[in-house]
Amino acid sequence: MSKIYLDSVSTTKINDEVLAAYKKLLEDYYNPDSLYDEGVKINDLQERSRENIAKALRVKSKEIIFTSGASEANNLALKGLAFANPLKKHIISSYYEHSSVYNALEQLRRVFGYEITYLYPDHKGIVSKEAILKALRADTLLVSIMHVNNEIGAINDISAIGKALKADHRVYFHADCTQSLGKLPLDLDYVDLASFSAHKIHGIKGSGFLYKRDGVNIEPLISGGQQEFSLRGGTSNAPANIILAKTVRLALDFQKDNYDQISALHDHCLKELEKIPKVRINSFKDGIKTIINFSTPILSEVMVNALNLKGIMVSSKSTCTSKSKSHSRSLEALNINDDYAIRISFDYDNTFEEIDRFIEALKEIIDKYEYRQI
């Protein structure tokens, strides 16, 4: 029987069209910074890609910085801004950010003496603009709040937060938009810095970008040559950067249809999960439809393995911390015991039949292991 992938929040299958075009691009090995025709051609393609991504997000070309993914974009945004503005040493964020934000901020605290205020989500799982405004200080440099949480699926209103911050405060606003691109409407009007990743939207791994509003000063983390406006040294990964425009375009062109399909799968799965007496839903009603987080009486580790044996791929927490012994900050922030939590996620390439098979497998495992535990 074919395997079932319910972990698209972790990564996605590469779109066929993207893969075919990417393979061809790999043959064009020239350095985009070379001055002969072959290099110029690659550079032109890379700059056209930047332009097209910018157009799709309604921003300027020079506001797009190619990176190796969202982890790097997050690091570049946070540390780059801090290094360029050494006089303000307070940053506001949330306790349930992705590890690439949280650990970058922890490094700023440990090594560079920054003070970080970590806000907790409210009963709806979101970080309110009121809580953020209350935490502001005269020396606050930056607020960093993720658009969509990757474990619980809560959606933060980055437009409202950005608007409130811009109204009367001189503070920068960064949003990690990794989980919302291609799923939710994106409004960067009040955002100074935003991070994105290709492999969450059926693109290739090791590819992403940072949106940096024109006029916002940051320092490079990789000092080197003139690449990426001198903000990221090193020979450009031109094939990845060139194919990113197609990846983003496909995600945005089909966003509505894809999200409708994802929503239908989500609603069906949620309805079936709610019928299982031993299952408790942890995610929120108005969260993103790509994610359902729930708990069962079975330890997460046992459940992930048992589902794996049945050919079903799910996670217990963020894949970036799946091998660490540390607790999930997202679940801890919401008072959810992560020992029993499971995260499933959907994409447009999942089917209703897969959901039904998953539900049957889950019921069988709960019956079998619960009996054993007694």
Ligand code: PMP
């Ligand atoms: N932020 C969020 C919210 C994520 O879900 C992820 C991927 N797990 C990242 C950042 C890191 O993305 P990448 O793998 O492109 O570094």
